[in-house]
Amino acid sequence: MTRPTLAIAYDFDGTLSPGSMQEHSFIPEIGEEKAAFWARVNGEAARLGADNILIYMHEMVKAAQREEKRFRREDIERHGQRIGFFPGVADGWFKRLRDHGDGLGVNVQHFIISSGLKEMVRASRIGHEFDAIFASEFKYNADDVPVWAASAVNYTNKTQFLFRINKGALDLADHSAVNRYIPEDERPVPFRNMIYIGDGDTDVPCMRTVKEQGGVSIAVHPAGDADGAAKTAGLKAERRVHFTADADYSDGSALDAYVRAAIDKMAAVERLKALEKG
Ligand SMILES: [Mg+2]
Secondary structure, X not given: OOOOEEEEEEOOEOOOEOOOHHHOOHHHHOOOOHHHHHHHHHHHHHHHOOOHHHHHXXXXXXXXXXXXXXXXXXXXXXXXXXXXXXXXXXXXXXXXXXXXXXXXXXXXXXXXXXXXXXXXXXXXXXXXXXXXXXXEEEEEOOOXXXXXXXXXXXXXXXXXXXXXXXXXXXXXXXXXXXXOOOOHHHOOOOHHXXXXXXXXXXXXXXXXXXXXXXXXXXXXXXXOOXXXXXXXXXXXXXXXXXXXXXXXXXXXXHHHHHHHHHHHHHHHHHHXXXXXXX
């Protein structure tokens, strides 16, 4: 008998890591204030009626050229290595939950769904923890220099990756698997076995999808951030999430308790279903 799989899907910026991944070392390296960089991105996107994600990717390439900074795949990875994390994230969170699931007879898998850059997430200290990383990506030439956008993940297309996890269609090149009809109960990761953790704005469609389909959604904010706490409280009042919590991934934190309780419940439902089948 195969063990049931539980999936925890995370937003990245503001959820696992403070701020945006470009702010940790890329924006300082091009000698710009982060507010100025994002104002230019948002201004260009508004002026052109363009997608913010495609514009930030283009602005990264242009800024690096303008400042004569190297910006190849390995440089993007170098910036990924410098990303800092909220308490507990790089300190055993992912393994602890896999172990917790093991004790209950379920596989716990971790996934990233981010508008940031896949290379940066993968090269970060926690990149090896994920069963898949869904994020924006450059197309590179033979010298590993970005020449085009290969994929741009924005808030509305983020939800497609939940369905890929749900149907086990993790290969983006496979267009048939994600659209194939599979009864909910036969899907590799039913929505009732999904937990989504995000920090807000770009996560609302994912939070709602997971919650409405029977999974658990959680909104996090930095500890001590009153504005962030007000934002997540709003998401809970609007019933988009079950829980709000400080972005504290340490053993014994409130977030740890919510996620463990969700895993306990999901594992118990799976045991009951197995008994029912006989
Ligand atoms: Mg975020």
